[in-house]
Amino acid sequence: MTLSSQLLTKLGMTYPIIQAPMAGGATTPELIAAVSNFGGLGSLGGGATAPHALNSQINRIKALTDRPFMVNLMVLSEHDASTFDTSIPDWLIxxxxxxxxxxxxxxxxxxxxxxxLQVLYDNPVPVASFTFGIISAEQVARLQQLGTRVIGTVNHPLEAQQWAAVGADAVCVQGMEAGGHRGGWLPQSSADPLGLLTLISQTRASTEIPLIAAGGLMTGQDIKAVQSAGAQLAQLGTAFLTTDESGISATYKQALLDASDGTRSSETRLTRLFSGKQARGLVNNYLHDFANFDKEDELPPYPQLNAMTAFMRANAGKNADPEHLSLWAGQGVTLVRQERAVELLERLVKAL
Structure with a gap:
């Protein structure tokens, strides 16, 4: 068996396509089930979800599919998750x-x-992935004993080596082209962001852990390219945001479609202005107007700034204002289409 076939078998997949676990309501149980039922791996972005709601969403997914699916959590220390030790910036006030x-x-x-994490111990899922940090070898082993495969998210080869050391089943190598938040946690991840092909080759040279490639991937040809470069599977996020089953707002979805047809600029940028952590999204008025403040040492850290800008984003959502929403999107955004998830999947598989 090839390495790709081995990982497909390990994760219970038919095709080498993972729908990225995007937090904030994008990954609905219906989208996840559609991808998993097709033979890919649907994924729930659960990092911003309260534990009781996370449990309910897992149960809903289990009711819609008997195929494997993934749940993603954000690894935050209790101090980071519970503490405001900075003030709302003056410009935001x-x-x-x-x-x-x-x-x-x-x-x-x-x-x-x-x-x-306790939800995943009490209500086990087929696959669990993690961003923004790393869990312990003991936590990895406990999940695996429950039948859960464990996947880390990395932006740098050193992070992949650490996930390999704690016994993870695979890592998602996320290139700088990816939309949304960067999943790594070491300073090297953000100091000099690596493109996907560079990240694959450097990680492949430093560890034997199986690789899942993410970052700007939109087509079947893209999937074949990253497999040729040394990754076993491909993870796509932006491509699924404009599917009918996606849970993002109509305003956000239309902005992505407008970027694809030239109605608005398709320029994306890595920014900390929304959350305090690097994330890639479409450039809008908010990023233009406050660009001077987009400096790591001058912004509250994640998740504090994320909580501080939530009021702006909620107001923008209420007023259908895309210029003050976080329009997360990867560099492949010009290729998004309005279609059912199964139509996207069929198109991807046809090119493999």
Missing amino acids: QYYQEQKIAATLPERPAHSFPEQ
């Missing part, structure tokens, strides 16, 4: 005052990771 937006911070900036 001024924006809220000008727009008459009320901004009262919640008790904590993020949900408890240990409580989310």
Whole structure:
């Protein structure tokens, strides 16, 4: 068996296509089930979900498919998830005052990771993946004993080596082309972001752990290219955002489609302005207007800034205003289409 076939068998997949686990409601149970039922791996972005809601979503997915699926969590320390030790920036306060937006911070900036992880112990899933950090060898082993395959997310070969050392089944190597938040956690990940092909080759040279490639992938030809470069599977996110089953807002979806047909600019940028952590999205007025403040040492860290900008994003959503939403998208955004998930999957597989 080839390495790709071995990982497909290990994860219970037919085709080398993983639908990326995008948090914030994008990955609905219906989308996940459609991908898994087709023979790919549907994935739930559960990092921003309360534990009780996470459990409910897992049960809903299990009711819609008997095929393997993945749940992704964000690894945050209890201090980071529970503490506000910075203030809302003055420029953001001024924006809220000008727009008459009320901004009262919640008790904590993020949900408890240990409580989310406990959901996966109590209600096991076929595959679990992790971003923003690494779990212990003991936690990996406990999940694997429950029948869960474990996948780490990395932006640098050193992170892949650490996941290999704790016994992960595979790592998702996420190139700088990827939309949304970068999943790595070491300083090297953000200091000099690596493109996907460079990341694959450097990681392949430093560890034997199986690789799942992510970052700007939109076509079957893209999947074949990363497999030729040394990855076993491909993970696509942006391509699924404009499918009928995607849970993103109509405003966000239309902005992506407008970027694909030239109605709006398709320029994307890595930015910390929305959350304090590097993430790639379509450039809009917010990123233009506050670009001078997009500096790591001047912004509250993740997840604090993420909680602080939530009021702006909620107001933009209510007013169908794409210029103040986080329009996460990868560099392949010009290739998105409005279609059913199965139509996208059929098109991808046809080119393999």
